[in-house]
Every structure is written in structure tokens, then in C-alpha cells.
Amino acid sequence: MQDTESSRTESSRTAPLAPVPFDPASTPDWIGPLDRAAGPLYAQILAALEDAVARGVLRPGERLPTQRALAEQLQVDLTTVTRAYSEARHRGLIDAVTGRGSFIPGGSGAAVPALDLSMLMPPPPRGLSLGALVERGLASLLARSNADVLMAYHIGPGAAPDRLAATQWLEPALGAVDPRRVVITPGTQPALAALLSMLAEPGEVILAEPETYPGFLAASAALHLTVAPVACDAQGLEPEALARACETLKPRALYVQPTIQNPTTRTMPPARRHEIAAVASAYRLTVIEDDPYSRLIDQPALALAALLPESAYHVATLAKCLTPGLRTAFVTVPQREDPERLAAALRALTLMPAPLMSALATRWIATGTATHLLGAIRREARERQHLARALLPAGSHAHPDGLHVWQPLPARWDSARLIEAARRQGLGIMPAEAFSVDGTARQAVRIALGAVADRARLAEALGGLAALIEGKEERSGARG
Incomplete structure (x- = not known):
């Protein structure tokens, strides 16, 4: 109708x-x-x-x-x-x-909780209207493009202008890249599923950090792959542990998030990245680098894929630094890899990215709108991290430019009980179990700072959660 x-x-x-x-x-x-x-x-x-x-x-x-x-x-x-x-x-x-x-x-x-601290997404950019940006972007795009072409099927790794814009967006973390190495995808999740289906057979091993992105775990489970954890310290993956895992497990690939890791917020310093790259190179290990957050940092460290151009796939979504609604991610394939191979794997899953959204992302990058929006999101994310530092209990882990906090729990709390107690108060948070590779997750929760639209309401939510964690409320439900 x-x-x-x-x-x-x-x-x-x-x-x-x-x-x-x-x-x-x-x-x-x-x-x-x-x-x-x-x-x-x-x-x-x-x-x-x-x-x-x-x-x-x-x-x-x-x-x-x-x-x-x-x-x-x-x-x-x-x-x-x-x-x-x-x-x-x-x-x-x-x-x-x-x-x-x-x-x-x-x-x-x-x-559904009224105050969502579980969904990891960019905060609303103060002073900017996403609706107005979308409206102006589409008007500008349609004034310069053929709508019939934009609404048709686009099969393959992506239109040349989209791939060129992707390299411009990726350059701060990845350096100069040939646009022909880039594949435009409809988000990180189908990109990871396609890569895993290409790289491993059922039962084969993929290495990962002990707590990692649930979407990767779901894709691995659907493909019947074995995910094995590699020990980490405060700087990220331990090189010696990675070498031992390569020796004993003969993995097909390593999945890793070196920058503002989800959920722990760890960020590998440059020296550790070089050490991990050296181990991967020595064992001829294929690396899938999931990098959704680098653009939130003014001067991000060089990506692992820049250190491993022959063997690393770099996946960068716009969902975490601009908006999930664009449904656009960029995958940079290794130098000797044919991008058509990944495009073919993606076709089996999603056929293609939405051409209109890819073109809008390209238009935003070309006109500077993406950079302007990114700046507003960075400023808002930093303000929200400041709130979190002021309100949450001591011991939390966060990156000052990140979108989430990793909060260890005191002994009185079991994370499942805390999740339920928080839900009764209208708060949604994510337990450590959701991220655990082997089911032995620490007692901790991930707190996302972007989904609550109003900053004052976010402060209310964080204050209420802090009181709950510290035992000032729901004491009777906190005891084991």
C-alpha cells in the first residue's frame, strides 16, 4: 500500500x-x-x-x-x-x-532496558543532525549521479570511486594503499564470515584474543571452526604465546583487534605490533585485523596490515566511527590476493553492498562531511569517557577515545546476577561471557557509552550502575 x-x-x-x-x-x-x-x-x-x-x-x-x-x-x-x-x-x-x-x-x-549500555555504537554528535547530513548528502549525490545506476545490481569488489575513497579514509592507520586491493562490503559481519569461509575448513583452528568480538565467535561457530585463545598482557597479544600456539595448533589464521580492543579496550603499542608481525611472518600466519576504532584516534598507530602487506587482511567499518546506518566496511586484501576471491565469497552471503549507501559514504568522504562528523563524534566520545571516569568504580579499563569501558567486578558480584539486577533497574550491559573464547571469562562487564542519546541520561545510567556494582543498591541480590 x-x-x-x-x-x-x-x-x-x-x-x-x-x-x-x-x-x-x-x-x-x-x-x-x-x-x-x-x-x-x-x-x-x-x-x-x-x-x-x-x-x-x-x-x-x-x-x-x-x-x-x-x-x-x-x-x-x-x-x-x-x-x-x-x-x-x-x-x-x-x-x-x-x-x-x-x-x-x-x-x-x-x-528491553530503557537505558542501553550494551550496544556499542557512536554517540550522537553534538551540534550535528545525522538526518540533515544524510538528506544533504543524498541530494548532492543524486544531483551528480544516475539514480537508475545507483539502484541497480553492482556485483564485484566495488566501484572505482568507492575503492579510492576507502583508501583515503584508511590512510591514517594503513598508509598508502592501491585502491585495487580494497573490497567494499556491507559491514564487518559479512566480511568476517566471508573471510573465514575462504581461509579455513570446518574443524580448523583460528587464533584470537581470550575475550573477543561476539560476531567473530558467531561466524566461526556457524562455519564449525575451532577458536583458540592466545594469552594477552596489558599491551595485547603476547608474542611468545602466539609463537607457541603456531607451533602446537597449526592455525589457519589469527583474528585480532589491535586498537581499542572489544571488549577489553587494550591498544597495542607500536613496538608490540612489530613483535606480533614478526611472529606472524615467521610462521606464515594469515592475519585478519579487525580495525573499527582507529579513526577515533587523532594519530593512530600503524595497522598490523601495513606491517604484513603480504599476509594480512584489514577490515575497517564505518559503523563505529560514523554511523551503523551506512552499512559499509572496507576490506584491504594482501598484495598478492585477488580481491575477486573475497567478492565471490561475499556474493554467496549478501550478494552486494547497497550501492546507494556505498555511494553516500564515498560522497561524505570526498566532501569532508565524514571528517566533520568524525570530529564531532570524537569530541562527544571523549566527553562520555570523562563522565565514565568520574562515575564508575575504580579499576575500569578504557581508552580516552573509545566508545566503551571494560569494568571488572568485585568478588560480591557474579556477572550474570549483575546483568539481571541492572535489567531490573532499566539498564542493559554486556557480561564477559558474551566475549569469551573458551567459556572461562573473567568477572567483568562491558559498558557501551554511545547508545544513550542524552549525556545527562548517560550520567544517570552510569551513576546507577556504579551504585549497583559498589553494593549501595540491590545488596540482597548481590550475595552468592
């Missing part, structure tokens, strides 16, 4: 756009006037709902107006509100209960 809101917008392009009629006396206090000139109305409703949840205007368990009632109050089509509520359910902002209506999660029977 065609959204009549879209039809109205199409038919009114030649006439001035007027604000939607607004009656403050009959409209919920979490939403203000809508304006057809400001973009799709459903998106404005969704944004207002998301903001109200983040600011606590809408509390866990609170019931929302019915779709029909809200449509009448806002003087918009029912399909507009239906679309907004549907997307809100998809994002976990609301729960729908048959016969009762829609509610904010976190109340009785709700499953």
Missing part, C-alpha cells in the same frame, strides 16, 4: 509546505509540532519517541496512545503513525501487547 503521506509530499513539491496542524491541549507532551518541510512525518514521530525515551519523559511501562488516536491528535494519516510505531518496535523502543496497546519496555513483562 502506498503511504498517502508520500503522495501528499509528491503532489505538494510545487507549493509551500505548511506545518501539520497541532493542538497542544490534546497531544501527548512527548511530541511537538510536525513540519512537512523537515522530512518524512513518520521519521519525526519516531525521533520524538526515541528522544522522549532517552530523556525519561516516557518511562518504562508507560502506555502510548493508540495509533488511531495519535494520528487524529497530530492530524496525519493513520499509515504514518503505523509506520512510526512499526519502526519503533523494530528498534526495541516499544512493546506491543495484543488487546492492550503499545508500551515503553522496562515495565511489567517488558524485555
Whole structure:
């Protein structure tokens, strides 16, 4: 069914756009006037709902107006509100209960925490509107491109302009790279699944840090690969431990995150990177370097792939330093590798990246929008790390430019119990078990700082979690 809101917008392009009629006396206090000139109305409703949840205007368990009632109050089509509520359910902002209506999660029977410290994503950039950047970027892109071409199938490692833009984006950490070595992918997850399927057969060994990215663990499990942990110290992988693992396990590859490691936040200093590269070279070990965070650092250390151009794959997503919505990651293959091989493996999984999103990412890089957005995200991330240092208990680990904190727990807490106690208070966090390679994770949790939109609400969440960890609340539930 065609959204009549879209039809109205199409038919009114030649006439001035007027604000939607607004009656403050009959409209919920979490939403203000809508304006057809400001973009799709459903998106404005969704944004207002998301903001109200983040600011606590809408509390866990609170019931929302019915779709029909809200449509009448806002003087918009029912399909507009239906679309907004549907997307809100998809994002976990609301729960729908048959016969009762829609509610904010976190109340009785709700499953989603109101304050999400579990999802690792960039914080909202203060002073910038992502919606406005997307709108301007697409307008600029469509003014210079053929829409029919952008909306067609694009099979292969990527369009030449996209691959060139990728090398410009990667240069601070990777150095100068031939664009023909780059493959454009629809995010890190399919890239890792494709690489693992290329490099190893079921039952073969992939080495990794003891706690690592759950998406890598999920892809390895789906492919029936054996993941073996390599010991780490404060500087990252231990070279001697890596050498022993190569001797005894005969691994097919090493998966590693040298910069702001997820979840522990460790960052390998340059000297350690050279040591790890020397071991990998000596054992002819293929390296998959997952590098989502280097661009958050003003002057990142040289990537492992720059030290191992013949044997390392470098994977860099835009999801953690710009926005997950671009669904774009860049994989740089070793010098002697044919990028078509990876492109073929990706086709079996996802066919292709969305050409429109790849082109938008390229446009943002070319015009400087990506760098401008990155700067705003860096500043906000640093402010949030400052909050975390001030509010969380002593002993936490973090990088000053990172998006998360690794928080060890005192002996009184078992991480599973803490997760449940935090959930009862409307807080979502990730336990160490989610990252463990061998199931023997430490008692710790990962705290993500970007998903809570409002900084004041983030401070409230961090303060509440700190009180819980320190035993100031939920004491009875903390004892073993």
C-alpha cells in the first residue's frame, strides 16, 4: 500500500509546505509540532519517541496512545503513525501487547532496558543532525549521479570511486594503499564470515584474543571452526604465546583487534605490533585485523596490515566511527590476493553492498562531511569517557577515545546476577561471557557509552550502575 503521506509530499513539491496542524491541549507532551518541510512525518514521530525515551519523559511501562488516536491528535494519516510505531518496535523502543496497546519496555513483562549500555555504537554528535547530513548528502549525490545506476545490481569488489575513497579514509592507520586491493562490503559481519569461509575448513583452528568480538565467535561457530585463545598482557597479544600456539595448533589464521580492543579496550603499542608481525611472518600466519576504532584516534598507530602487506587482511567499518546506518566496511586484501576471491565469497552471503549507501559514504568522504562528523563524534566520545571516569568504580579499563569501558567486578558480584539486577533497574550491559573464547571469562562487564542519546541520561545510567556494582543498591541480590 502506498503511504498517502508520500503522495501528499509528491503532489505538494510545487507549493509551500505548511506545518501539520497541532493542538497542544490534546497531544501527548512527548511530541511537538510536525513540519512537512523537515522530512518524512513518520521519521519525526519516531525521533520524538526515541528522544522522549532517552530523556525519561516516557518511562518504562508507560502506555502510548493508540495509533488511531495519535494520528487524529497530530492530524496525519493513520499509515504514518503505523509506520512510526512499526519502526519503533523494530528498534526495541516499544512493546506491543495484543488487546492492550503499545508500551515503553522496562515495565511489567517488558524485555528491553530503557537505558542501553550494551550496544556499542557512536554517540550522537553534538551540534550535528545525522538526518540533515544524510538528506544533504543524498541530494548532492543524486544531483551528480544516475539514480537508475545507483539502484541497480553492482556485483564485484566495488566501484572505482568507492575503492579510492576507502583508501583515503584508511590512510591514517594503513598508509598508502592501491585502491585495487580494497573490497567494499556491507559491514564487518559479512566480511568476517566471508573471510573465514575462504581461509579455513570446518574443524580448523583460528587464533584470537581470550575475550573477543561476539560476531567473530558467531561466524566461526556457524562455519564449525575451532577458536583458540592466545594469552594477552596489558599491551595485547603476547608474542611468545602466539609463537607457541603456531607451533602446537597449526592455525589457519589469527583474528585480532589491535586498537581499542572489544571488549577489553587494550591498544597495542607500536613496538608490540612489530613483535606480533614478526611472529606472524615467521610462521606464515594469515592475519585478519579487525580495525573499527582507529579513526577515533587523532594519530593512530600503524595497522598490523601495513606491517604484513603480504599476509594480512584489514577490515575497517564505518559503523563505529560514523554511523551503523551506512552499512559499509572496507576490506584491504594482501598484495598478492585477488580481491575477486573475497567478492565471490561475499556474493554467496549478501550478494552486494547497497550501492546507494556505498555511494553516500564515498560522497561524505570526498566532501569532508565524514571528517566533520568524525570530529564531532570524537569530541562527544571523549566527553562520555570523562563522565565514565568520574562515575564508575575504580579499576575500569578504557581508552580516552573509545566508545566503551571494560569494568571488572568485585568478588560480591557474579556477572550474570549483575546483568539481571541492572535489567531490573532499566539498564542493559554486556557480561564477559558474551566475549569469551573458551567459556572461562573473567568477572567483568562491558559498558557501551554511545547508545544513550542524552549525556545527562548517560550520567544517570552510569551513576546507577556504579551504585549497583559498589553494593549501595540491590545488596540482597548481590550475595552468592
